[in-house]
Amino acid sequence: KNQVEQSPQSLIILEGKNCTLQCNYTVSPFSNLRWYKQDTGRGPVSLTIMTFSENTKSNGRYTATLDADTKQSSLHITASQLSDSASYICVVSSRGSQGNLIFGKGTKLSVKP
Amino acid sequence: GAGVSQSPSNKVTEKGKDVELRCDPISGHTALYWYRQSLGQGLEFLIYFQGNSAPDKSGLPSDRFSAERTGGSVSTLTIQRTQQEDSAVYLCASSWGQGEYNEQFFGPGTRLTVL
Numbered sequence: 195k196n197q198v199e200q201s202p203q204s205l206i207i208l209e210g211k212n213c214t215l216q217c218n219y220t221v222s223p224f225s226n227l228r229w230y231k232q233d234t235g236r237g238p239v240s241l242t243i244m245t246f247s248e249n250t251k252s253n254g255r256y257t258a259t260l261d262a263d264t265k266q267s268s269l270h271i272t273a274s275q276l277s278d279s280a281s282y283i284c285v286v287s288s289r290g291s292q293g294n295l296i297f298g299k300g301t302k303l304s305v306k307p
Numbered sequence: 308g309a310g311v312s313q314s315p316s317n318k319v320t321e322k323g324k325d326v327e328l329r330c331d332p333i334s335g336h337t338a339l340y341w342y343r344q345s346l347g348q349g350l351e352f353l354i355y356f357q358g359n360s361a362p363d364k365s366g367l368p369s370d371r372f373s374a375e376r377t378g379g380s381v382s383t384l385t386i387q388r389t390q391q392e393d394s395a396v397y398l399c400a401s402s403w404g405q406g407e408y409n410e411q412f413f414g415p416g417t418r419l420t421v422l
Contacts, residue, residue: 239413295352300349
């Protein structure tokens, strides 16, 4: 069964600190993996996309990694800001899936001053 | 340009009533998706439309749920005889195409509460 598991479920950090969110998936055949940021009351917004051959992708203070062999991904946030408080969702597409996405439940990040 | 818009933003209804949720995709996007996000759960695929092709309804949880897309643009998700377990945020997304590499752009969602 295609699944995406994320950890931790929630995380509280102080402003300026770094953090890393984890994603494990069992989707096969794998096509690509995206990290989305979902602010409260808003729809998810894509941060990064990685295909099978990509190991790392950065978007500003966000850096995503992918290990296609172990089927793991991480999202590292550097020098966190209050505006980083949101849910971060790992989303995987399978090859030939016609755009059907498999979503993790998300990690709820709270950045405190 | 304008993003995906959804209306209403919040809807409170009584059990047994019918509701209609609306989605306006980004202009020019041929693919449109509906998802449901229940509390503490990941997004759940409901249905998608691609151009003039027959929609993929494989994610609809029951025959009380239906959706249509008029003129290849605006879409309406209808839930008949609502139940309390239908309470969730309903998200719409659109993309240039339906392929797995096409980024889906999401609307803000409609929060449905069934009393």
